[in-house]
Every structure is written in structure tokens, then in C-alpha cells.
Amino acid sequence: MSSAGRSLDGGSQVQVAAAAKGIPEATIARLPVYLRALTSLADRGIDTISSGALAEAAGVNSAQLRKDLSYLGSYGTRGVGYDVEYLRFQIGREVGSAHEWPVIIVGLGNLGTALANYSGFTSRGFRVVAMVDPSPDLIGKRIHGVAITDLADLEEEVARTGAAIAVLATPAEAAQAVADRLVYLGVTSILNFAATVLAVPDGVNVRKVDLGQELQILAYHEQRKSDDVQRELERGGTAQ
Amino acid sequence: MSSAGRSLDGGSQVQVAAAAKGIPEATIARLPVYLRALTSLADRGIDTISSGALAEAAGVNSAQLRKDLSYLGSYGTRGVGYDVEYLRFQIGREVGSAHEWPVIIVGLGNLGTALANYSGFTSRGFRVVAMVDPSPDLIGKRIHGVAITDLADLEEEVARTGAAIAVLATPAEAAQAVADRLVYLGVTSILNFAATVLAVPDGVNVRKVDLGQELQILAYHEQRKSDDVQRELERGGTAQ
DNA sequence: AGAAGTTTGTGAACGGTTGCACAAACTCCG
DNA sequence: CGGAGTTTGTGCAACCGTTCACAAACTTCT
Structure with a gap:
């Protein structure tokens, strides 16, 4: 039935439709780490870096780093290293931070609210374009200029904003029902903070983050x- | 990752039984998932379950589930399945939810506050016994009866509460410095939400959760x- | 009690991931 | 210009994790 991709890190599970491009899942999971390290280096005015130094900044083995990068192409120069800005661009393009992704957050309790305020999303190419919650106390409240709307209007919100990525921060009981609606609406990526295993059809990617776990x-x-x-x-x- | 397996202490012939126990890291990461599934089953009054059904509830392959459990011991009965309550007890004991773990949270911005309020911690055997932050606006505020204290008093708080597990929810810039202090104080497990790679000595376990990633x-x-x-x-x- | 059915526990095969080690490609210096 | 030094890209081997497939151990039925 559901052929699942594998993760080595217990924190999250991914279900992948296909490994078409042929970049290993483990490598993909590390690309964002490299990206952040590169951004940090660029901020410090460093414009060239060796695999060894970058690997240390990212907390991985240098051979691993080189192999990971080799899946993307040959972006380094032997005897020199990697051009920070260029490599950053290339990885960014691969990861998809070239264009800005609209994201919808469902559930604005403590965690959902924290996520809505989280600057790490915006800085990495994500924009929270919609937030929904069933609680009357929250509906209408604004976070960074975006108003929280009724969970009942989920359909309209997704259609209006065109969000393909959703963040689920509801109680565990509500998660599956919301996920079903999201999938039906065409959402194909879900970041799940609810303490439950979601069942979704093939072609939908789910990553689970469970803080207690x-x-x-x-x-x-x-x-x-x-x-x-x-x-x-x-x-x-x-x-x- | 830097999973400990080395001798922590130069002194005596410590030859740790770490590897002796030999439960794969990947299995350990799944045990909490099984635990949660079992709790849910117990709540619904189910007292016996087969590997197939439990595997489905946990979102894994049934052979995998059986193999995972086999590392802990033979707790099932052929032709019958597993006793829910008994298995829950065994896994719980293995994972360490037998005794309650004191946890300190460092950094109480949006995320840290959400974590402090997160019920998933308490329900799984963790108690937030201390919270520290440098901001005068936050010091003195109480969450679930526990007061936020000054980051400067980190040393006292760790000593007072005996916390061996810390949750880091500081800005990236501050994370390494705080981690150094924690490690010096004898904290041996860190859950890192800051967007940076932490450098820690052998024997200290770090798990990183990066929401943007x-x-x-x-x-x-x-x-x-x-x-x-x-x-x-x-x-x-x-x-x- | 024996046969048929069910379910666990595990050996073995498979596939993905990691790390080593080295040739190839570059720079620098005399 | 050539040799010494540096660093990338990658074949290869070891390792780890997943899945299959089946004997062993149990229940149920006749």
C-alpha cells in the first residue's frame, strides 16, 4: 500500500512519491543545513571555503559534504574550494528557496502562534499567508498583518492563497480530519506537529515533528x- | 552524529556497556511512537494487539515493529499478540518514562513559551522545573507555577533542580555560549531549537529540531x- | 489429541548511507 | 615552466537499517 521513504532520524518521517532526480533523501535533509552555514559565512564576508571548513560548520564529515554536493553538480574548484555565494545560490535553487512558498498554519494555540511569529520561516523563503483556527477568541486576531480566520473557512483560504504547504499545529484528535480536508484541497506537503500519525495518499509528503518524542x-x-x-x-x- | 559510545571518563576502565545493549538508534527513535500508540489503545480499552495492527497505528511495517521489539526482549505471545499494558510498561521502562525527568528551558521567546506550555512534555514524564531568560520583561513571570529566572542565574538553577536535560530555545547567536555553560554544569542532554550547529564534548547528546529546515x-x-x-x-x- | 489457523521472533538478503583513499585538477612559488 | 602543495570529485568497501520469508509457539476447532 503505502510505500514509504525512509528516514534515519527519528524526528521525522517522509513519504516520497518517487526518487526521480536521484538525490538521496539523506542528502536532501542536509542541504538546508549547508545553506544556513553558507548564509552565515556570507554574512561574515567570507567568499571562498573548503569542504573541510564548511563541513565543520555544518557538523558533518567533509567527504560526506563533497559527496552531497556532487549530486547537485560540480560547483567547486580543485585546489581552491567553493565560492560561497555561488554555492549558496545553487543549493538554494535546488531546495526551492528561489521562489517564495505560501504556507498556511492550521491551529493557533501556543505552538501555532509561536510558529506564526517564527522569523526562521520568512528568512528562508516561506510566507505565512493564512492562519485558521476554530476558536472565536482567536479569529480576527492579527499576526504580522495576517488575520486568523475560522477553521470552517479552510477551503476558501487555501483556494484564495494557493498554499501548497500546510503546517498542522492542532490537537492530536483534530489532525487527521484537517489533513483529509487539506489533501482534498490539493495541499501536497504537510508539516505535522500534532502527536499522531497521519494517513495520507501517495504523492503527499508529510514530515512529523514531535517535541515530546x-x-x-x-x-x-x-x-x-x-x-x-x-x-x-x-x-x-x-x-x- | 555524536552518539556516545566512547569512554566518557579517562579514569577507570569504564568500558561502557553502551554498545553492549546494542539497540539500534533507529529503533530507539521509534520506541516513543509505539509508546504513544499503545497509550492510545489502552485508553480505548484494548488489551491485546497484534504486531500488524500496532504497526499500522504507528505507521511502520509490521516486520519492523517485531524486530524493534525483539531488541527489548520477547514480550509477545505467538498466536496471540502483545499485551498492551505489559508492553507499554516494558517500553516505558526502556525509554525512561519510569521516573520523571526534570527539564530546564533556556530562552522564553515565542517558541520557548510555547514549549513551556506544551502538555506533551508533562504527559510523557517530563517536568519543566526551571526556565531562564535574560529579558527583564520575562523574569518573574510564571508559567504553570514556575517562575522565569535570570539567565545569569543559570548555574544556580541547574544546581538547585538537578536537571540533566535542557531545552535550548535561544536565538542562534546565544546558543553555543549557553550550551557551553550547560555542559560545564553537567547537563548531558540538549534539545536544540536554535538554528545553529552546537559543538559539544563526547558524552553529551544533542538533538536538533529546526523548524525552517x-x-x-x-x-x-x-x-x-x-x-x-x-x-x-x-x-x-x-x-x- | 491432532489438525488447522494465527502470530511472533529472527536469519538472511537487499538497499541505502557513510567514510576512506586516491586520481584529477587546480594554485603558488621559485 | 615545472614541481610542490592543496582541494575537489568519486570508486569502493564497510556499515546500518529495512524487508522478506519461514520455523517455532501458541490458540481454536473438531
Whole structure:
């Protein structure tokens, strides 16, 4: 049924329609990281950088960085390195920050509101063009000049703004119903913050971000650390 | 990533049982998902479930689920399935939701505040025991009964609460400096929402959540979809 | 009790990802 | 201009994660 692409990072799952272009999923997930590192470098006036230095800034192995970039093309110069501005342009084009993506946010509780205010979206080529929520207390409120409208008007809002990307920050119970409506309206990418697994048809991409889950993964490692110490202490008198 | 597996301590022959336990990182990342699915099932009064049904609820392949669980032990019964309550207990114990983890949040802008209010933390065994921020406007404010204190008092707060897990929701510029202080104070797990790569010593676990990055990954696929349509049109429109 | 049906647990094959190691392509310097 | 030094791009091998497929262990039915 649903053939799912794979992720190595527990934080998110992607369902990919096809791997047409042939850039590995793992590489795609790292492109935004490179992009941010490059932007930071450009801001500091650096105009050329080696794979080693860029890799360190991005927190990856330098061979990995070079291989990743090689999927996009040969944008470096041997003996020199990469031109920061040029590489930034190329990766940006690939990732799609060339044009500005209209985004709709559904659910404006604490998290949704924080996301609406989040500057990291705008700075990376996304514009929040619509926000919907069922609560009368929120409808009409404005964030960065955009008014929150009724969840009931979801259909109109999507049609009006042409958003193809939606951010879901509703309670878990409401998420699937909203997702169904979004998919029906032609939305093909969903960033899901709700604590539930969404079922969507092929061709729709879903990435899940679950904040509690991230903490639990950390807690696992944390616990293992204390377990180790525990074992260490016990290994003084007792035979295992 | 810098998953710990090295000797944390030069001193004694620590030879950590870390790798000894040998649960793959990918499996660990899925355990919280299973846990949530099980909780939901328990709430609905279901007390036994097959790997197939649980896998569907968790959005994974059933063989994968069984293999994942097999790393923890043999908690199922052939011909029957898994006892929901028992399995939930076992996974919970493994993940560390047995005891309650104290968490400190650094940075209470929009995102940090949303996280402080996020119910998904408390419901999964985490308690926000301290919140720090440098802004005078925020210091003294209370969220769920806990007062925000000055970032300058970070040292005292960590010592007082014994938090080993920190959530970083500061601007990117401040993140590394805060992380250094946290690590120095003995914090060994950091959930990083700041848009920067943190450098930390071995033995410290960092998980990064970058909201903009997630959207960019979606945008990549979104763009490829339109590229495909474009090519399709140029070719004279043969439906694939 | 035995046969038929169900479901787990896991060995083995497969496919994707990572990292090494090195030739190729460039710069710099004498 | 040639040799020394630098850095990219990539074939290759090791590794990790996923999925298949099937024996083992259980339930149910006759």
C-alpha cells in the first residue's frame, strides 16, 4: 500500500512519491543545513571555503559534504574550494528557496502562534499567508498583518492563497480530519506537529515533528548513562 | 552524529556497556511512537494487539515493529499478540518514562513559551522545573507555577533542580555560549531549537529540531513536483 | 489429541548511507 | 615552466537499517 521513504532520524518521517532526480533523501535533509552555514559565512564576508571548513560548520564529515554536493553538480574548484555565494545560490535553487512558498498554519494555540511569529520561516523563503483556527477568541486576531480566520473557512483560504504547504499545529484528535480536508484541497506537503500519525495518499509528503518524542529519545540515552554508572558501582562486591 | 559510545571518563576502565545493549538508534527513535500508540489503545480499552495492527497505528511495517521489539526482549505471545499494558510498561521502562525527568528551558521567546506550555512534555514524564531568560520583561513571570529566572542565574538553577536535560530555545547567536555553560554544569542532554550547529564534548547528546529546515525539505519535494509537471507540459502532455 | 489457523521472533538478503583513499585538477612559488 | 602543495570529485568497501520469508509457539476447532 503505502510505500514509504525512509528516514534515519527519528524526528521525522517522509513519504516520497518517487526518487526521480536521484538525490538521496539523506542528502536532501542536509542541504538546508549547508545553506544556513553558507548564509552565515556570507554574512561574515567570507567568499571562498573548503569542504573541510564548511563541513565543520555544518557538523558533518567533509567527504560526506563533497559527496552531497556532487549530486547537485560540480560547483567547486580543485585546489581552491567553493565560492560561497555561488554555492549558496545553487543549493538554494535546488531546495526551492528561489521562489517564495505560501504556507498556511492550521491551529493557533501556543505552538501555532509561536510558529506564526517564527522569523526562521520568512528568512528562508516561506510566507505565512493564512492562519485558521476554530476558536472565536482567536479569529480576527492579527499576526504580522495576517488575520486568523475560522477553521470552517479552510477551503476558501487555501483556494484564495494557493498554499501548497500546510503546517498542522492542532490537537492530536483534530489532525487527521484537517489533513483529509487539506489533501482534498490539493495541499501536497504537510508539516505535522500534532502527536499522531497521519494517513495520507501517495504523492503527499508529510514530515512529523514531535517535541515530546525528541525528549524521550534524549531520556533514553540519559537513562542508559545512569544505568552504566549503576552497573559500575555494583561491580565491586557482587559477581554478576 | 555524536552518539556516545566512547569512554566518557579517562579514569577507570569504564568500558561502557553502551554498545553492549546494542539497540539500534533507529529503533530507539521509534520506541516513543509505539509508546504513544499503545497509550492510545489502552485508553480505548484494548488489551491485546497484534504486531500488524500496532504497526499500522504507528505507521511502520509490521516486520519492523517485531524486530524493534525483539531488541527489548520477547514480550509477545505467538498466536496471540502483545499485551498492551505489559508492553507499554516494558517500553516505558526502556525509554525512561519510569521516573520523571526534570527539564530546564533556556530562552522564553515565542517558541520557548510555547514549549513551556506544551502538555506533551508533562504527559510523557517530563517536568519543566526551571526556565531562564535574560529579558527583564520575562523574569518573574510564571508559567504553570514556575517562575522565569535570570539567565545569569543559570548555574544556580541547574544546581538547585538537578536537571540533566535542557531545552535550548535561544536565538542562534546565544546558543553555543549557553550550551557551553550547560555542559560545564553537567547537563548531558540538549534539545536544540536554535538554528545553529552546537559543538559539544563526547558524552553529551544533542538533538536538533529546526523548524525552517523541515519546511525546506518539504519545499524541495514540492518544487520537484512542479518541475515534473513543467516537464510534462513541455513534452506535449502525455499522462505518464 | 491432532489438525488447522494465527502470530511472533529472527536469519538472511537487499538497499541505502557513510567514510576512506586516491586520481584529477587546480594554485603558488621559485 | 615545472614541481610542490592543496582541494575537489568519486570508486569502493564497510556499515546500518529495512524487508522478506519461514520455523517455532501458541490458540481454536473438531
